[in-house]
Amino acid sequence: MRIYSRILGTGSYLPARRLSNADLAAELAQQGVETSDDWIVERTGIRARHFAADEQGCSDLATEAARQALSAAGLAAQDIDLIIVATSTPDMVFPSVATMVQHKLGAAGCPAFDVQAVCSGFIYALTVADSMIQSGSAKRALVIGSEIFSRILDFKDRTTCVLFGDGAGAVVLEASDQPGILATDLHADGKYKDILCVPGHVNRGGILGDPVLKMDGQAVFKLAVGVLEDTARASLAKANLTDADIDWLIPHQANIRIMQSTAKKLKLGADKMVVTVDQHGNTSAASIPLALDTAVRDGRIQRGQTLMLEGVGGGFTWGSVLLRY
Numbered sequence: 047m048r049i050y051s052r053i054l055g056t057g058s059y060l061p062a063r064r065l066s067n068a069d070l071a072a073e074l075a076q077q078g079v080e081t082s083d084d085w086i087v088e089r090t091g092i093r094a095r096h097f098a099a100d101e102q103g104c105s106d107l108a109t110e111a112a113r114q115a116l117s118a119a120g121l122a123a124q125d126i127d128l129i130i131v132a133t134s135t136p137d138m139v140f141p142s143v144a145t146m147v148q149h150k151l152g153a154a155g156c157p158a159f160d161v162q163a164v165c166s167g168f169i170y171a172l173t174v175a176d177s178m179i180q181s182g183s184a185k186r187a188l189v190i191g192s193e194i195f196s197r198i199l200d201f202k203d204r205t206t207c208v209l210f211g212d213g214a215g216a217v218v219l220e221a222s223d224q225p226g227i228l229a230t231d232l233h234a235d236g237k238y239k240d241i242l243c244v245p246g247h248v249n250r251g252g253i254l255g256d257p258v259l260k261m262d263g264q265a266v267f268k269l270a271v272g273v274l275e276d277t278a279r280a281s282l283a284k285a286n287l288t289d290a291d292i293d294w295l296i297p298h299q300a301n302i303r304i305m306q307s308t309a310k311k312l313k314l315g316a317d318k319m320v321v322t323v324d325q326h327g328n329t330s331a332a333s334i335p336l337a338l339d340t341a342v343r344d345g346r347i348q349r350g351q352t353l354m355l356e357g358v359g360g361g362f363t364w365g366s367v368l369l370r371y
């Protein structure tokens with residue numbers, strides 16, 4: 047009998063500090079950087095984002111989201127036997143955010159590690175957790191996407207600094223004989239490294255290179271639109287399902303125009319797509335679990351529905367997870 051990974055509970059966390067486009071534009075204006083609510087809304091669909099407080103680390107956001115997901119699942123931290131965190135903005139070079147979350151939750155002993163696939167990170171982490179559950183090496187996994195992109199933004203570069211926000215989202219997966227994750231699909235192509243990257247790194251006690259996000263927005267846009275359709279179709283084919291079987295599309299929340307274009311290619315109406323980019327901005331690996339938790343908590347997503355989760359990001363990486371909720 048096939049073992050499935052089923053979502054038992056979801057959770058999320060947004061830092062308290064919320065900046066509308068007007069708030070951010072006013073702050074940027076003080077540094078001589080010009081932008082506007084109109085431009086940001088029209089080109090991206092973003093209206094607001096949250097930024098973490100100075101004393102918060104990625105593991106703090108992740109732990110809050112994990113606590114909520116555990117509570118929704120009706121489990122204690124000790125019930126978990128695997129922790130995976132998707133992030134590109136860890137507290138430290140090492141140890142991993144996952145081990146810090148494990149310690150903060152009081153779940154010592156189980157394997158805990160990070161996955162780094164930038165905005166596709168949560169899709170990668172979910173796929174790895176699903177494989178470990180299917181192989182029998184884990185029974186109850188905590189899978190988290192957590193990011194503090196505000197730490198790697200260049201607030202003098204208006205083409206990137208208005209796009210991103212901070213946050214975390216989490217799910218608890220459990221081995222089950224009832225469907226769960228139906229199909230997964232992962233890809234990467236390293237030749238695109240320079241169109242979305244943070245080139246700086248720690249070197250002999252200093253930072254070598256520029257430690258802020260660089261993006262060729264139009265190149266990313268074009269690639270994203272193509273691969274998001276391809277990966278959704280690949281997951282559907284693996285599960286012998288079609289576009290019409292999707293109840294909810296939960297895409298990476300980077301730009302409403304990319305999301306709408308993907309939905310159109312999959313012949314899905316706007317009412318079948320979960321949109322949080324307007325309130326959260328692009329939270330990289332946290333965006334999909336944040337959107338999922340939002341729609342679970344407001345009652346849109348119901349048990350038994352079919353969900354298409356898909357992401358694309360730096361690397362380039364992309365992929366999808368098709369699941370029965």
Ligand code: UT7
Binds near residue numbers: 081082085086090270
């Ligand atoms: O999570 C990873 C995935 N990342 C993404 O999916 C991002 C994908 N790319 C995008 O979302 C879009 O390409 C952007 C939102 C980044 C840019 O939108 P665009 O429609 O491609 O704009 P553009 O780069 O062609 O810029 C158009 C104009 C330029 O002015 P000129 O050269 O036409 O005079 C920019 O200088 O808009 C200007 N501009 C701005 N103006 C006001 C760029 N950023 C801003 C800004 N405020 N923040």
